[in-house]
Amino acid sequence: MIGRTYLERGEPVVVLIRWNGPGPRNVLIQRADGSKVVRPFRGLRRPKEETPMPSVNPPTNAKRRDLQAQVITRDGGACQCRTGTPTACGRPHTCGAGRCLTRHTPAAPLHVVARDDIRPESAAALPPGDLIALCDSCHRALLTRRRKTRNRTVPVPDALF
Ligand SMILES: [Zn+2]
Ligand SMILES: [Zn+2]
Known part of the structure; x- marks a missing residue:
């Protein structure tokens, strides 16, 4: 998942670092505007293209x-x-x-x-x-x-x- 793109409230972000350990899993993400933020991994979504989108x-x-x-x-x-x-x-x-x-x-x-x-x-x-x-x-x-x-x-x- 490092280097992968996820969606944060619909906006694409890239996961740069992931911390393992007890407690909530945090990740360092980079947003489209270049800013980097540490946040829980929970709540990030896989981009849509990974799920088949029928009938468009x-x-x-x-x-x-x-x-x-x-x-x-x-x-x-x-x-x-x-x-x-x-x-x-x-x-x-x-x-x-x-x-x-x-x-x-x-x-x-x-x-x-x-x-x-x-x-x-x-x-x-x-x-x-x-x-x-x-x-x-x-x-x-x-x-x-x-x-x-x-x-x-x-x-x-x-x-x-
Ligand atoms: Zn003609
Ligand atoms: Zn003709």
């Missing part, structure tokens, strides 16, 4: 699946790539006169992506109105296009050292 992911995934289905249904089960719009993948789509004609099938499901070029973390929280359905090819082409634009607007140095 399933509801989130189900919610995301619902949202995805909702967007695909709203978009009529068809890829929403249109040339000349911000979500155009850049391919000409001549046979659809600028519209991509790919439809949603269970074997090749449509991707649901943010209408605007934003970070994936923020895209996960978007309402259906800010999302559109795209087929796999358009999705991939659009991602490549966005990545290129992003690199132009935010120059990244090759190396720092």
Whole structure:
């Protein structure tokens, strides 16, 4: 237990020293702010990750699946790539006169992506109105296009050292 992290009233602390002997077992702990305190070992809790925490992911995934289905249904089960719009993948789509004609099938499901070029973390929280359905090819082409634009607007140095 030396060097282990425990929770003291919900805050992580590290046990540095443990004293054995008669009476209450005391430990020297270091709190997150760096301060060190001697206190009884009793009352410290094991951090949560050591106990299995069921059913945190399933509801989130189900919610995301619902949202995805909702967007695909709203978009009529068809890829929403249109040339000349911000979500155009850049391919000409001549046979659809600028519209991509790919439809949603269970074997090749449509991707649901943010209408605007934003970070994936923020895209996960978007309402259906800010999302559109795209087929796999358009999705991939659009991602490549966005990545290129992003690199132009935010120059990244090759190396720092
Ligand atoms: Zn498409
Ligand atoms: Zn396209």
